[in-house]
């Protein structure tokens with residue numbers, strides 16, 4: 001009988017006294033500003049954590065406590081910035097919770113200051129284990145606002161603005177057929193809320209592209225995009241100086257043509273009832289002085 005019991009006891013002794021293995025996900029956890037996140041951490045192989053000390057802390061400082069569970073309950077020793085935001089939770093629906101060694105942390109109302117590593121520390125009578133979970137915060141900015149401004153040369157200067165980004169987004173201008181367009185300039189600025197605001201602009205003519213899109217995206221793939229119809233802006237500007245100038249030119253050209261025809265056939269006309277200088281007077285009358293600049 002003894003030769004079975006002794007190795008079994010030995011095994012039990014080794015398991016409980018030498019180490020307590022704590023596991024966490026290998027990849028960083030990414031979550032948006034303002035959301036609630038679960039930082040998974042569990043004991044493996046599963047054993048009850050109900051009688052253990054569970055400590056979540058930050059900045060490599062044991063006393064920078066996010067949450068402390070000890071003597072069977074949460075202790076009121078956490079840092080002010082984590083008060084009413086942190087609790088123990090289940091890492092998945094299948095988890096058995098504390099009695100199965102799940103010591104995952106739930107953190108609410110995430111702020112940019114929560115970015116970084118969190119230490120998960122679990123300690124028993126004679127063994128402890130600890131691991132680190134990295135949290136990355138992201139901010140998906142507002143839908144870009146596009147403001148077109150007609151330039152003197154007939155192009156449109158399109159300005160694209162968006163705010164509330166973290167980290168800095170990528171800016172991309174494209175045409176409807178998928179070509180990448182190069183902006184005239186882009187700038188990032190950091191607001192008081194530590195979030196990035198972005199401004200980018202490009203001057204475009206309607207022959208460059210008809211439909212232009214300005215998109216901003218995070219490395220994690222989230223994207224905000226707005227489109228604008230350059231063609232429509234240029235043609236809707238019918239009251240602008242270009243159309244007026246064109247109409248003046250057209251009228252002058254027509255009047256000039258009439259004058260030229262009258263002048264050319266003056267012999268035939270004067271042969272009948274009309275006088276030569278009368279024709280010239282008429283031509284001058286028809287063709288206003290204001291049109292002269294068109295010719296010379």
Ligand SMILES: *[C@@H]1O[C@H](CO)[C@@H](O)[C@H](O)[C@H]1NC(C)=O
Pocket residue numbers: 151157158159184201202203
């Ligand atoms: C286009 O507008 C932006 C401001 O939105 C300005 O900084 C830039 O100089 C303008 N570009 C041109 C070519 O007018």
